Amino acid sequence: MAFVPPHDPFAAGEVAARERAVDIVVDESMASQAGVMWSPDAAIIAHKGTWHEVWERFRKDKFAVMGLVVIGILVFVAVTAPWIAPHDPTTQYDEGLTMKGMPVGSSSKFLLGTDTLGRDLLSRLMYGARVSLVIGVMANGLALILGVIFGLTAGFFRGSTETAIMRATDVMMAFPIYLLAVALVAVLKPSLWILIFVIGFVYWTPMTRVIHGEVLSIREKEFVAAARLTGCSNMRILYRHILPHLVAPIIVYTSLGIATTVLFEATLSYIGLGVQPPTPSWGQMISDGQNYYRSAPHLVIYPGLCIMLTVLAFNMVGDGLRDAFDPQQRRR
């Protein structure tokens, strides 16, 4: 985390500069007449909460807000799919296929056309968002929890604990994770929960490494020594002094992680080890449609676009949040 001196006038915006002007007044008056000539500004600025400030900074980032809107739409669609989807995603419509048995293009009945079995593509995409988001969030949550616990423990307590955890991480990372995931899924029979478990299990290592590295540097900071001196227990130091400094990396890696996980799920579905048909999933839809990419390119393009938009949206939100959370480096 780069350090920007608070008095650098070029690093500060107008508001910050005004705040600082108040500070200087305070500075000059403090030696002798503490508590006398305070600017009323100071008290007003002070009463806004942290989350409010984070939001204020976040909303100034156009791309991040766009990403958030996309995620919002995705979540809305995923949640309300049964009500807003124009058709049932698994029903095969007779009129969904041409005389030759080819998928039809967009029409007033099938807005984005149909797939090779005459099912409504739009409805399938909507239901597919459910699978992607559930797996993306849950698998990543699992990876995140494992990574943070292992990383914190290894970095904070050092010693043999650290050696054990970090060498296990190395071993884990030495595995080809796709192969491992494919093997695990094949053995355990693919289902939603198995997918979440497997993806979470193969993805905890990057988070562990990142957290471990961050903790190593944070635990040597003087404020940790100060906390120890004031009588904080290890748990309190971890929770109050170290964990908050991990918010930025956790958020960045979670957003990247969700993006990666959505892709991972798509990949597994593409090779047939994802969520099993007839439940629609984007990766499986691409796989089904790839043989028709010349005559019916929409079968590949729309799910591909969905995956891309989702990945992009999570990345942009993650970047925006990182900047918003870290006031010291908020202006790049």
Next chain:
Amino acid sequence: MSATDAVIPASTGAAAPASGDDLVTVDDLVVHFPITSGIVFRHKIGAVRAVDGISFTVKRGETLGLVGESGCGKSTTGMAILHLEKPTAGHVLYEGADLASLSGRALRRQRRRMQMIFQDPYASLNGRMTIADIVGEPLLVHKLYPRSGRNQRVRELLELVGINPNTLNRYPHEFSGGQRQRIGIARALAVEPNFIVCDEPISALDVSIRAQIINLLLELQREFGLTYLFIAHDLSVVRHISDRVAVMYLGKMVELAENAVLYGEPVHPYTQALLSAVPIPDPEAEENRRAVVLQGDVPSPADPPPGCHFHTRCPAAQEGLCNVEPPVLREVRPRHWASCHLVTNTDFPHIRAGEDDLAVVATGPVMGDASAATVVHTDALDAAGENDHGDV
């Protein structure tokens, strides 16, 4: 540095009486940092002897200055006294109780009495916590005040150190270096300690702010009867604030005496060299000031020289004695300890006899080989490499 001198009013610290009883006793403290090799099978191949067996006491109500070059172990000593760094050997007794025998909850309770003010006010405050949380945390952890009273107490503490109490919901990055240091002081005071280790509390601050912080520390000492261990490399500041001064070199204590004695009649060659490098805020005297410039660099603490650690650079070192036999810290005269073979109880070689006699450079009668010391004008040097406050 002369600017600091100009801002700081006349010395007050030197006159303060030491009440006599020992608050903190450091007994043969050793802190070694192991140097290891190998990735899987680590084995120790050596040690950095940051603190290599020092003993001293801090009397209740006094300010003990601890000076020395960068890397001589003075900060590590401060850390070890507070058990932030585990001593390799030796004891630290606080009011007669050994801290090493405590752990967990008991250690945390004991630490309430001992606090620290850190060097870098940017690194010592948690940037994710508001000022109220930072200063209020000790109160919370030790359950010193009920929830309702805590906020009031935090405001009092902030006011005490000269911070607007209305800013208590702000974050550290919104404050200047001097203000942050004040907040750090408020946090240290929150648990009502007796003993505070000030680890170079002003060396990271603007010169214009230093005097304010020093005066604040002095005011707080008067008001609450605090005892300070004041670690610094700025000799004029230490002189201003301390009752007694200890000088460290390469993990060893070389001299310990009352302020006026140490600055007026230093007996150890290292102290003499150190003091001769202090600029004088009087242009005429400064013009004539001559400094003993030590040859060479400080040896590595991982491989300190045999015998007296200082003999490789000492202008008076005697072959066959200083490089063989490590000297012990002896009381060469009442309340004046020095660790040098060449200083005897009857003979005190001086570089300078008194405060106003700064131009005199001479080696004492027993200092045999003076050729190792070069005598130069001081234009080029400012406190002999002691001026590294840009090291943040």
